[in-house]
Amino acid sequence: MSDTLNVDCLPLPDGGVLRVSRAGERLTLALDGQPRMQLRLSPAQPGLAVSVLEYDDIDEALWAAGxxxxxxxxxxxxxxxxxxxAAPESRATGLVVPSSEGLESWRSQFWQQPRPWLRGQTSAGYPQRPVMANGVRFPQRPPKPEGEVYRRYDVRLGGWISLRTLDIEQDLERYHRWQNSPRVAAFWEEEGSLEQHREHLQALAGDPHCLQLIGCFDDDPFGFFDVYWAREDRIGPYYDAGPYDRGIHMLVGEERYRGPHRVASWLPALVHYLFLDDPRTQTLVSEPRWDNERMISHLQRVGFHRQKDFDFPHKRASLMALTRECFFDRCPLC
Structure with a gap:
């Protein structure tokens, strides 16, 4: 296939390792040193035909091979x-589905499996109860998670991309330095003193409609993401926000982690996390400044489309929107 990556070892977030060895046309997949499946590959239209020769624990083997x-x-x-x-569990989770040609797995369904990328508490399954605030009706939001929420090995970069919740004591100086960077301040306009930034982060921490995340490459912090439920946010009046739509504000603070190849890792990871965190989320939005063409271009590469330009009280913005269907159909993860 034209876009094959040379991958024989995939670290897993739980510390395990998926390895593949070859003997002629036969491939052996092993998890933590234990063989799970032997298979042979050939082209199919569209995709890959997988001839399974031997397997052990079919549900785990199917996941590992997928x-x-x-x-x-x-x-x-x-x-x-x-x-x-396939075992009933594999069909129930969508790892495989029956078709006229037998059993098949689809990329779009595989990457909607929450394991093992999600870490700790999620919003999925939090009971729905409508509440009202400031004339807006929306579902009561779940408690905020703490600690690491997402981790995945990025094959193209050859390293980890992870997301954790912001810790004010741990991250204040870093956030302060990032916001006072002229490059960041040109778009965020949130320069200030250390104490002003502390008060700002404390206010965000007490706001149930938003969540502050730190992005890390190999556990080294590089960026800040403010994630919000769109219906009760300032963006809500400017489009028909669904009850579980979410939005994102993004900044990369560390210069060494800038560049399109880095954005191609962290932006899909952030989107992936938000769609996995609550399956009821059908749309993600972002509202960069209308003339921030670089950020708009990055969003479009992941599948966001530019719905319109509009005026906030403080800036002219572009409404960028990405549906769950579009993201997983294109699914730039690897």
């Missing part, structure tokens, strides 16, 4: 399986 194949072949949309009978 992860390695979709990560190694980022353009592959479908796997067509032969030589196995």
């Amino acid at each position: 992860y390695w194949l979709f990560a190694r072949h980022p353009e592959c949309q479908r796997l067509l399986w032969s030589g196995l009978e």
Whole structure:
């Protein structure tokens, strides 16, 4: 296949490792040193045909094979399986689905599996109860998570991309330095003293409609993301916000982590986290300044489309929107 990545080892967030070895046309997938599946590959239309020769613990084997194949072949949309009978659990979770050609796995469904990327508390399954505030009706929001919320090994970069919640004592100086950077201040306009930034972060921490995240490459912090529920946010009056729509404000503070190849890692990871965190979230939005063409271009590469330009009281902005269907259909993860 034209876009094959040379991958024989995939670290997992729980500390495990998925390895692949070759003997002629036969591939052996092992998790933590234990063989899970032997298979052979050939082209299919569209995707890959997977001939399963041997397997152990079919649900785990299917997940491991799906992860390695979709990560190694980022353009592959479908796997067509032969030589196995899937357990009911595999069908129930969407790892495989029956078709006229047998059993198949779809890239768009695989990457909607929450394991093992999500870490700790999620919003999924939080009971829905409508509340009102400032004339706006929206679901009561769940408690905010703490600590690491997402981790995935990025095959193209050869390292970890992770997200954790902001810790004011740990991250204040870093946030202060980032916001006072002329490059960041040109768009965020939130320069200030250390104490002003402390008060600002404390106010955000007490606001149930938003969540502050720190992005890390190999556990080294590089950026700040303010994630918000759109309906009760300032963006709410400017479009028909769904009850679980979320929005994102983004900044990269560390100069060494700038560049399109880095954005191509952290932006899909942030989007992936938000769609996994609550399956009821169908749309993500962002509202960069209308003339921030670089950020708008990055968003468009992930699948956001520019709905309109509009005027906030403090800036002219572009409304960028990305649906769950569009993201997972294109699914730039590997």
